[in-house]
Structure formats: C-alpha cells, structure tokens
Amino acid sequence: MNLYGENLAYSYCNGDPLFQGFDIVIHPGEIVGLHGYSGCGKTTLGKILAGYIQPDVGVVKLGEAPITARGFCPVQMIHQHPNTSIDPRWRLRQVLSSMRGNLAQTMEWFELDPAWLVRYPGEVSGGELQRFCVARAFDDRTRYLVADEITTMMDGLLQAKLWKRIVALAQERRIGLLVISHDHDLLAKLCDRVIQLSIPCQWSKAE
Numbered sequence: 001m002n003l004y005g006e007n008l009a010y011s012y013c014n015g016d017p018l019f020q021g022f023d024i025v026i027h028p029g030e031i032v033g034l035h036g037y038s039g040c041g042k043t044t045l046g047k048i049l050a051g052y053i054q055p056d057v058g059v060v061k062l063g064e065a066p067i068t069a070r071g072f073c074p075v076q077m078i079h080q081h082p083n084t085s086i087d088p089r090w091r092l093r094q095v096l097s098s099m100r101g102n103l104a105q106t107m108e109w110f111e112l113d114p115a116w117l118v119r120y121p122g123e124v125s126g127g128e129l130q131r132f133c134v135a136r137a138f139d140d141r142t143r144y145l146v147a148d149e150i151t152t153m154m155d156g157l158l159q160a161k162l163w164k165r166i167v168a169l170a171q172e173r174r175i176g177l178l179v180i181s182h183d184h185d186l187l188a189k190l191c192d193r194v195i196q197l198s199i200p201c202q203w204s205k206a207e
C-alpha cells in the first residue's frame with residue numbers, strides 16, 4: 001500500500017503556512033529523500049506523515065485508509081535526537097517492551113548488546129541509543145519509516161554501516177523510507193529520488 005500525503009498545509013500558531021497544497025506519495029520499499037533549507041518544515045511534514053500532528057488542510061492515507069492518532073502507527077518516525085523520544089526513567093528493556101517482532105534478531109541486526117537492556121537511556125552512547133530507536137521502529141507492523149536526520153551524531157563509518165543495515169531490512173520487508181537530511185551526498189547515495197520541500201529563503205541563499 002502506498003503512503004499518500006494529499007494537499008497538505010500546516011502553520012504553527014496561526015503563522016504563515018510552512019507548506020500548502022503539498023502532495024507526496026511513497027511506494028512500498030521505495031527510498032525517498034526530503035531536502036530543504038533549515039526551518040522550511042521537513043520535521044513538521046515528517047510528524048504529519050507519522051500521525052503526530054494533524055495537518056490544517058489535507059489528509060495522510062495508507063492506501064485508502066487515513067492515518068489516525070490512535071493505536072500503533074504503521075508510519076514510524078525516528079528523530080534526530082534519540083533522547084527526545086525515549087523516557088529517561090525507563091530501562092531500555094521497557095523501551096522495547098511494546099515492540100512486536102523478533103526483538104533478539106532485530107537487536108543483533110543493529111549490533112545492540114542484550115546486556116544493555118538493563119541500562120537507562122543515559123547509560124549508553126548517543127549512537128547506541130539511536131540504534132535502539134531504529135530497532136524499535138522496525139516493529140512488525142511498520143510499513144513506512146520517516147528518518148529525520150538520524151545519523152548526524154555519528155562518524156562517517158558508523159553512518160554508512162547503519163544505513164546499510166536499515167536499507168537492507170527495509171527492502172526485505174518492503175518498508176518505504178522517507179530520509180530527511182541536509183546531506184546531499186547521503187541522499188544521492190541512498191535515495192531513489194529526492195523531493196525539495198521548498199526553495200531556499202533569501203537568508204539561506206546569502207549564507
């Protein structure tokens with residue numbers, strides 16, 4: 001089933017719209033890049049596609065069915081900073097407890113040591129915690145993944161390794177990926193196509 005964002009518009013606090021009449025379609029197993037100047041609304045669009053926030057106008061659908069805020073969302077979002085999406089008071093075992101699927105196998109795939117499950121999020125490195133978030137997103141019910149600048153805290157070698165694993169597992173399960181990044185090289189290497197959310201503003205051009 002395709003993921004559709006149709007005629008999307010959103011603005012915060014009745015301000016100027018970040019985007020209007022925006023359409024996007026992602027196919028199962030497809031890797032789509034999302035690029036645009038800082039502040040143009042890439043994360044916001046990701047949150048709308050993953051059901052975190054409702055668009056002012058438009059609809060997000062998986063096949064024919066609109067995405068709802070209730071229950072498990074088949075569009076999972078992985079955030080830039082893993083500590084913003086994990087309760088610091090939970091041990092990592094608890095963080096992964098609601099996940100459906102073969103946890104041991106997924107952890108092994110992302111090189112997560114089972115001994116770390118007794119630790120709190122603050123007791124693993126940022127890169128390790130991000131790999132927990134990635135593993136958690138590969139729930140058996142996940143059909144699409146929105147990856148928002150997810151490897152910016154890693155060195156080049158680790159980035160490449162993690163993306164190789166993500167892409168392999170996504171392709172195996174026919175999961176579609178939306179990769180949000182400022183990194184042209186990464187997008188060119190990974191993606192089947194890249195969408196530009198908006199043209200650069202004057203301030204960005206001058207920089």
Ligand SMILES: Nc1ncnc2c1ncn2[C@@H]1O[C@H](COP(=O)(O)OP(=O)(O)OP(=O)(O)O)[C@@H](O)[C@H]1O
Nearest residue numbers: 012013018036037038039040041042043044045182
């Ligand atoms: N909760 C919020 N309330 C009000 N404004 C917000 C909120 N979240 C984001 N914004 C604003 O909306 C705009 C778009 O933010 P968003 O994070 O979607 O952009 P982005 O393209 O992902 O940026 P970056 O590339 O820098 O991560 C920014 O100007 C931001 O300050």
